[in-house]
Structure formats: C-alpha cells, structure tokens
Amino acid sequence: MKNSLLLIVVLFAVYSCQTTTTKTPSKPNVIIIFTDDQGYQDVGSYGAVGFKTPNLDQMAAEGIRLTDFYAAQAVCSASRAGLLTGCYPNRLGIHGAFMPNSPKGLNPEETTIAEMLKTEGYKTAIYGKWHLGDAPEFLPTKQGFDEYFGIPFSNDMWPYHPQQGTIFNFGPLPLYENENIIDTLTDQSNLTTQITERSIQFIQENKSEPFFLYVAHPQPHVPLFVSDKFKGKSERGLYGDVIMEIDWSVGEILKTLKQEGIDENTMVIFTSDNGPWLAYGEHSGSALPLREGKGTALEGGQREPAIIRYPGKINPGRTLQTPMMNIDILPTIAELTGAQLPAKNIDGKSVWKIWTGESNESPQEAYYFYYHVNELQGVRYKNWKMYFPHKYRTLGGREGGKGGLPADYEYLTFDEIALYDLSKDISETNNVANEHPDVVEEIKALANGMRNKLGDALTNVEGTENRAPGMIHK
Incomplete structure (x- = not known):
C-alpha cells in the first residue's frame, strides 16, 4: 500500500512538473535581423577590418554563411518589399525609397511573411525601420504584424539632414508604438538598444507559441548613432562602433533564445538591405572586394552578408556559394512552417534544401x-x-x-x-x-x-x- 501511494505521489509530481514547464511550440520560430546599408565586408567572417563581430561570427560557426546572397534591389524600400513579399520590387511597382508622407506604400493586398504566418497561428512583431509607406493604411499593423515599435522611414529623413534646406525639407522623425506616434526623435543613440530590448521582451512573452520577429535595425544607415556602451570601442571609428553594437544586439537575441529553451526551435536569419552608401566615406561601410555600392546593380550594391542559424535542422559551420536572393526567404519559410504561399504570383523559390545540404543547385534559372x-x-x-x-x-x-x-x-x-x-x-x-x-x-x-x-x-x-x-x- 505504501509503495502504491509513493508511486502515485511520484507520478503526480512528474505530471505537475510537465504541466508547468514551458510549452514548446510545434512550429518553428523565425527571426529575421535586417540591417540598413551594411556592406559585404562589414562582418568579421566576411573580412571586416577595424572592428570585430564575435556574435555574428559565432552565429556563422553554428549555422551557415552565404557568400553569394543578394538583396532584391540596391535601395531601402524596394529591398524591403522584396524581402517581405518574395517578389521582385518592380513587380509590385515599388522602386527607390519612399519619402515621408508618400501617397504610395506596400499595397495591403500583397501578402507579407507576417500575414502568411498569421494564418498558421504565429504571433508577429517588427521592431525598427519599416519604410514601406507611412500612411495609416500602409503601417505594419495593417500588413500582418501584431506589434510595431520603430521609425516609419529612413533615419536621415529628419530636420537634421546635412542637406536640409538645400535639397530636402524634412519634418520631424516620429517614433511609433503600433499605430501611435509616441515620440519625436532628436537623438537616436539608444535606438539600437531599445529595439534589442523590445525583441528580447517579445521572445520572452511568446516563447510558448510560434512567433515571427522582424528586427529591422535603422543602422548603419547615416546618420550614425551608437550608445555610450560602444562609443569609441572600434579602430574603425563611429561606423565600427555602430556595427559592434549591432553585433551585441544579435548576441543578446541568441542568448535569450537559449535562456528560454527555444534555441533549437528557432531559425535566425541575418542580412542587410543593400550595400554601403559609399558617398558618405568614413561613415559608410565596405563592400570589398566587390565593385561599387548602394544604388547600383553591381555586386557591391546588392551582394550582402547573410548568415542562417537553426540548430538541429541546419548543419553548422558550412559556407554556401550557391546564388540566392532575399525574395527566396518567404517561400523558404513557407516550406519550413507548412504555410501556404501567397495567392498572387511571387518570384522567390524555396532554398531550404540548399540550406540543409540536400542540394547545391539553385531553384532559380537566374536572378x-x-x-x-x-x-x-x-x-x-x-x-x-x-x-x-x-x-x-x-x-x-x-x-x-x-x-x-x-x-x-x-x-x-x-x-x-x-x-x-x-x-x-x-x-x-x-x-x-x-x-x-x-x-x-x-x-x-x-x-x-x-x-x-x-x-x-x-x-x-x-x-x-x-x-x-x-x-x-x-
């Protein structure tokens, strides 16, 4: 009898532990970390000079590093449209960078990664730069995102632009919380930290259900801003400091995934929207050994560093040379999560088999x-x-x-x-x-x-x- 009672107590204790343990979602989490104007060379494992990126380098060692990965176009809005919809931007009628108060934006009838994953029960958030239309009907919360914290367009579209009054006449730079303006920015020094803190909070609050997190850093687009904790830390000057803080941000996100026990069920993608804005010299990055930079179709304009990490699903430590483009990310996520592709034609194709090592042949005839x-x-x-x-x-x-x-x-x-x-x-x-x-x-x-x-x-x-x-x- 005593043994039976003891067995019941043990079984009840085991059951209680199981019911209080964090529930692991059946579908994988997806995080995309997307920087702004970061050059091909601006990561340690891609040959960075004057600064170190230990967290990104560790991410590459634990995942895969792509050497021939392209942005959809060599400019802000168009590239982001390609990433989020799987379409060449010109298919959507989007080119260049949307200016503040633009009458146009990403058509809400298009399907974004966030909208695609919402149908699969995902919680979704974007923290950082949107730049696909700042009118209420184009904001992220109307494009599949449950949460939004950040700026609606590029961080130089503000009254402190060096060419304000001669070429531009920008109004204030708003900081949004969902659909509300909560501040007008005059100093962006803490924005990378705020975006990182919001990202960590979102992961912690949604660890028991599948989530899609889009971390769209406004940096290292000019004007460059960095928090005090990284100011003066690199040999490369302010630009190197900024990249080091972005690297710190990546490290904090990866550390949180491990602490919350969801590391092996989360795919993290790191890349940038286009090449460096070379006109800004010491405040721009490097695309070496590639030719030219942002604003050109040459390699330096659109070939980007790209690192993907997914423990247990993607064999680590590999370098892949197969050409790919950010339009391929949406269909790859669809294959991974079982989500249905958009009803309208898209241009991207899944590259999941390349990432896992099952194939090295591109599914695209060309880019x-x-x-x-x-x-x-x-x-x-x-x-x-x-x-x-x-x-x-x-x-x-x-x-x-x-x-x-x-x-x-x-x-x-x-x-x-x-x-x-x-x-x-x-x-x-x-x-x-x-x-x-x-x-x-x-x-x-x-x-x-x-x-x-x-x-x-x-x-x-x-x-x-x-x-x-x-x-x-x-």
Whole structure:
C-alpha cells in the first residue's frame, strides 16, 4: 500500500512538473535581423577590418554563411518589399525609397511573411525601420504584424539632414508604438538598444507559441548613432562602433533564445538591405572586394552578408556559394512552417534544401537585377554576371565624404554588354563578353523571358505582370 501511494505521489509530481514547464511550440520560430546599408565586408567572417563581430561570427560557426546572397534591389524600400513579399520590387511597382508622407506604400493586398504566418497561428512583431509607406493604411499593423515599435522611414529623413534646406525639407522623425506616434526623435543613440530590448521582451512573452520577429535595425544607415556602451570601442571609428553594437544586439537575441529553451526551435536569419552608401566615406561601410555600392546593380550594391542559424535542422559551420536572393526567404519559410504561399504570383523559390545540404543547385534559372523604375540592368546566371548598357553612379576612385557629409557621385555608362566570371573575378574588372558569346546569348534569352513578364524601361518593353503599389485615396 505504501509503495502504491509513493508511486502515485511520484507520478503526480512528474505530471505537475510537465504541466508547468514551458510549452514548446510545434512550429518553428523565425527571426529575421535586417540591417540598413551594411556592406559585404562589414562582418568579421566576411573580412571586416577595424572592428570585430564575435556574435555574428559565432552565429556563422553554428549555422551557415552565404557568400553569394543578394538583396532584391540596391535601395531601402524596394529591398524591403522584396524581402517581405518574395517578389521582385518592380513587380509590385515599388522602386527607390519612399519619402515621408508618400501617397504610395506596400499595397495591403500583397501578402507579407507576417500575414502568411498569421494564418498558421504565429504571433508577429517588427521592431525598427519599416519604410514601406507611412500612411495609416500602409503601417505594419495593417500588413500582418501584431506589434510595431520603430521609425516609419529612413533615419536621415529628419530636420537634421546635412542637406536640409538645400535639397530636402524634412519634418520631424516620429517614433511609433503600433499605430501611435509616441515620440519625436532628436537623438537616436539608444535606438539600437531599445529595439534589442523590445525583441528580447517579445521572445520572452511568446516563447510558448510560434512567433515571427522582424528586427529591422535603422543602422548603419547615416546618420550614425551608437550608445555610450560602444562609443569609441572600434579602430574603425563611429561606423565600427555602430556595427559592434549591432553585433551585441544579435548576441543578446541568441542568448535569450537559449535562456528560454527555444534555441533549437528557432531559425535566425541575418542580412542587410543593400550595400554601403559609399558617398558618405568614413561613415559608410565596405563592400570589398566587390565593385561599387548602394544604388547600383553591381555586386557591391546588392551582394550582402547573410548568415542562417537553426540548430538541429541546419548543419553548422558550412559556407554556401550557391546564388540566392532575399525574395527566396518567404517561400523558404513557407516550406519550413507548412504555410501556404501567397495567392498572387511571387518570384522567390524555396532554398531550404540548399540550406540543409540536400542540394547545391539553385531553384532559380537566374536572378534579375532591376533598378530605377523598371530597368533590367543585370543578370546573375550560374557563375556569370552580365550587364546591359546602362548608366550607374560611382565615386570614380575618389574618397567619400567626411564627418557625416556626402561626396558627389559622378555617372558612368556601360556602353556595351559586359560579362564577368565571378568565380574568377569577384571584383568585376575583366569583361569577357567577347570571349564567351554563347554565354551572352544564353543570358540574353533568359533576360528576354523576364522582360516579357516584368518589362524593361531600357528597351521600351512594358511589364505585363507588374502590380501597382498601394495609394492613398483622398
């Protein structure tokens, strides 16, 4: 009898422990950490000079590092649209960077990653920079996010812009809590810390159910701001300090996942929206050994550092060279979570099998580099990158600006088709188009197929599948 009673007590104790233990969600959590204007070289494992990123380097050691990962376009709003919808931005009618009070934004009829995961029971949040329309109908809370804390557009769109009064006439920079403005920023020094603290709180509060967290840091976009705890810490100056604080933020998020016991059920993706804004010189990053930077379809404009970590699902310590783009993230998350893809056509394709090592073949025939309103400027095909004649901006070998002031760009032109073998010429210095006419013709054929879908302003082909951005109807 005593033994029976003892057994009952033990079983009850075990049951009680099980019912009070944190419930692990059946579906994986997803975190995307998205920085602004961070260059290809601006992570330790990608060759950073003058500062260290121990947390990102550890994340790469525990996950995978992508060497040929691209932003959807080389500018803020367009790149973010590509990430969140899985579409080339020009398919959505989005180009450039939305200005404050823009009558346009990401059309609410498009499906974002957040909306896709909401149908699977996910809690969703964005902390940081939105930049897909600041009118009430375009805000994150109308695009699938349960929570929003951050700024609605770039952090330089404020009255303290160095070209305020000559080129720009910006109003105040608002700080949002969901749909309400809670502050007007005059100092951004603590914003990275605030975003990190909000992210940690969200993880802690939602650890028992699946969640999607989008951490969209406004830094290292100019103007550069860093908290006192990282000020003066790097050999690279203020820019290095800023990256070190972002690295700290990544470390705090990863540490929280471990502390809450959900580390192995969470996929974390780190990348940036486009290359460095080279005009700002010492306040910009580096895309070396790539050519050019933000605002160009050249490698330095769109090839980004990208690190993915998912313990138990993605074998660690690997470097992948297969080309990929941020439009592929949405369908990859869909495959991982069992979510249904958007009803409207998208351009991305799942790269989950590449991340897990089951394949090294891209599911895409090629990647297409549109810029401005709808100009097809380049194509990545296997190891090849080809450019059609177009104009692009450059510093022409000159140094960028100093003290937060930009230098002036000059404009050069690709007068003829240029072809580069990136496996041998990552810096795009040797045009081999004449030596490989067969490759040129293959890529031309692929480009013509895409022009028939999305058009091309350079060749006067209007898009047939382009969709309009949302507009404010007054």
